[in-house]
Amino acid sequence: xxxxxxxxxxxxxxxxxxxxxxxxxxxxxxxxxxxxxxxxxxxxxxxxxxxxxxxxxxxxxxxxxxxxxxxxxxxxxxxxxxxxxxxxxxxxxxxxxxxxxxxxxxxxxxxxxxxxxxxxxxxxxxxxxxxxxxxxxxxxxxxxxxxxxxxxxxxxxxxxxxxxxxxxxxxxxxxxxxxxxxxxxxxxxxxxxxxxxxxxxxxxxxxxxxxxxxxxxxxxxxxxxxxxxx
Numbered sequence: 001x002x003x004x005x006x007x008x009x010x011x012x013x014x015x016x017x018x019x020x021x022x023x024x025x026x027x028x029x030x031x032x033x034x035x036x037x038x039x040x041x042x043x044x045x046x047x048x049x050x051x052x053x054x055x056x057x058x059x060x061x062x063x064x065x066x067x068x069x070x071x072x073x074x075x076x077x078x079x080x081x082x083x084x085x086x087x088x089x090x091x092x093x094x095x096x097x098x099x100x101x102x103x104x105x106x107x108x109x110x111x112x113x114x115x116x117x118x119x120x121x122x123x124x125x126x127x128x129x130x131x132x133x134x135x136x137x138x139x140x141x142x143x144x145x146x147x148x149x150x151x152x153x154x155x156x157x158x159x160x161x162x163x164x165x166x167x168x169x170x171x172x173x174x175x176x177x178x179x180x181x182x183x184x185x186x187x188x189x190x191x192x193x194x195x196x197x198x199x200x201x202x203x204x205x206x207x208x209x210x211x212x213x214x215x216x217x218x219x220x221x222x223x224x225x226x227x228x229x230x
Contacts, residue, residue: 006210007217011121014209018201018216019194025223026183026197027052030176032222042229044160051154052177056184059145063189070134074104079144081137083108093207095199096136098143106136113206132203135196138186145185146178155181 009017027049031037040048063073074081080103096106115129150156155178186196201219205212 006213009209009213009216011117011205011209014201014205014212014216017220018198021195021198021219021223023183023187023195023197024049025219026195026200027180028226029219029222030179030183030197034174034176036172040160042226045226048158048160048174048177049180051158052180053184055154055177056142056181056186057188059142059181060185060188062145063141063185070137073141074137077141077144078102079104079141081105085109093204095203096140098140098147100147102144104137104140104144106133110136110203114203117206127202131190132199134190135186135192135199138189139182139196142182142185143178146181 028045031040031045031048034040066073066076068076071081082103082105084105085108093110094107095110096104098104111129111133114132118127118129146153146155158174158177160172160174183196186192190196201212201216204215
């Protein structure tokens with residue numbers, strides 16, 4: 001099998017192109033990862049994105065009202081926070097993880113490699129390792145809040161109609177709404193002027209430069225395709 005050639009993309013080009021993408025591009029890409037994405041209508045897609053954003057902002061308001069820093073917020077919610085070195089699990093890189101009910105782990109090798117990447121390539125000088133850590137924590141903290149409110153929060157309970165057969169209607173869970181909400185939560189809570197999803201690309205670059213470029217191009221492609229059908 002012939003390996004698909006990946007376009008050349010320097011560290012600075014990757015950074016510039018990633019930061020230039022609107023938040024909507026990342027949201028559509030997250031939506032496209034749903035197994036039944038092809039069955040969603042455009043109206044359903046925009047509704048999922050809108051509701052995910054609304055939920056993320058709502059929970060960010062709760063945390064902002066505490067008036068605390070990231071580490072203080074973790075203590076407030078009695079989160080069992082840990083940092084471990086190795087981020088490799090099976091065949092993929094893990095930056096951070098949440099384990100029910102109250103455990104959040106950040107893998108510091110990710111932060112170390114990102115810091116080295118910044119120093120060597122002179123890229124992303126305005127995005128520090130501490131910012132990355134906070135974004136990773138914020139994303140996982142949303143999933144804790146989601147677990148806490150699992151009986152009522154829409155990200156756990158929303159269903160979308162994907163099949164109709166006469167009087168029979170089949171509804172499916174929309175997993176991407178949770179990720180859309182988590183990223184909006186992180187963006188609003190931390191006051192970022194860019195999408196936290198940029199780290200889906202930037203944190204992969206120190207491990208696999210070509211893989212980071214492929215992810216970026218996939219995001220751009222999905223966004224371009226949905227724009228054509230608008």
